[in-house]
Amino acid sequence: MTGFGSSGAAFAATGPDVAAAVTTAGDTIRQISAEARSTLDLAKATDAAASALSDEAANSGLDLGSAPTTIDTSDLRAQIERLSAVDVVPALLLPGATDDTAAAIERVQHKVSDLRDRLDAAQAQKAAEEAAAAAQKAAEEAAAKAQAEAEAAAAALAAANTPEGAQATARQMAADRYGWGEDQFSCLMSLWNKESSWNYQAYNDSSGATGIPQALPGDKMATAGSDWQTNAATQIAWGLGYIEAAYGTPCSAWGHSQATDWY
Structure with a gap:
């Protein structure tokens, strides 16, 4: 009886610790899942932004140099697919999948930034060229007008001088x-x-x-x-x-x- 009682006492003593451990594990899993979902949302937004920018670059008709004007997001999309099963993926695998997705996000964001800079520079150059062309045209039209007015004035003077x-x-x-x-x-x-x-x-x-x-x-x-x-x-x-x-x-x-x- 004494042994039984001791065993029961030991089990009773460890009960609160097990409950606390279970609670902590649950909190950790929820935190990992939340981070995974947040990373997944960012990955989808990054993929959409890359796709939109690629379309903008392709439709711009501008010379963006020899570097690619279409952003390859195949790796990112694979990570999105992998992480989309967050609710069924074992918790122990989520941190690794989340880290891989975050790395893929960073690579795509770098490509987005580079293409955005090149597209902005090309658009600015085009705008400057168009402004210069417009200014040149305006100057030529003003010169032509001034010449026409001078010729008209000379003709009028010549007529008045008869x-x-x-x-x-x-x-x-x-x-x-x-x-x-x-x-x-x-x-x-x-x-x-x-x-x-x-x-x-x-x-x-x-x-x-x-x-x-x-x-x-x-x-x-x-x-x-x-x-x-x-x-x-x-x-x-x-x-x-x-x-x-x-x-x-x-x-x-x-x-x-x-x-x-x-x-």
């Missing part, structure tokens, strides 16, 4: 600035026909009188514009101002010219 063009300018300027009508313009026509035949390049070798209004000296017309030597409109502006200040009207100036042969 006797007919100068007369049209004078008619408009006389009306707009001084309110002179056709009667006064008729006198102006006669006056400057006599003086220069409406030739902006007219020059009197004897007196030095210059341009359509025969300004003496010619550089007096600089008060109307620095282009007085090449622009009939500038000469006309000065000439009309001179007539208004000295004679009041073109007809008065023409009358004086007829009487004295100058104005």
Whole structure:
């Protein structure tokens, strides 16, 4: 009886330790399983990211160099398949499977990072090239526009510098600035026909009188514009101002010219 009692006492004494050990083992298994599931989720996300990036690179049409543009995830997928049976895999095998999967994840993530860098660099280069091309095109268009405008201005100036063009300018300027009508313009026509035949390049070798209004000296017309030597409109502006200040009207100036042969 005594021996039996001792044996029973020993069994009773070890009961709490066994229960604690069982509890600890259970906690450990649950922790291992949780880590395995977490690693499995990360592995699936990494595989999806690698697949998406491979598709993006393939569809980009960019030169990404000689390195592969498709990420090989076959090893990772094998580990995913292996670890997917976490609920039935013996607990003793889970840590090794989890570690193998984590290593495969790291390898794929490295490939993802490398491809991402190459793709970003290629996209940045393409964007820079497109921006440079756009800037070049804009510069060429601006230069072409400026040239066209300059040619149009030159053509307009050439037309305005003809006797007919100068007369049209004078008619408009006389009306707009001084309110002179056709009667006064008729006198102006006669006056400057006599003086220069409406030739902006007219020059009197004897007196030095210059341009359509025969300004003496010619550089007096600089008060109307620095282009007085090449622009009939500038000469006309000065000439009309001179007539208004000295004679009041073109007809008065023409009358004086007829009487004295100058104005």
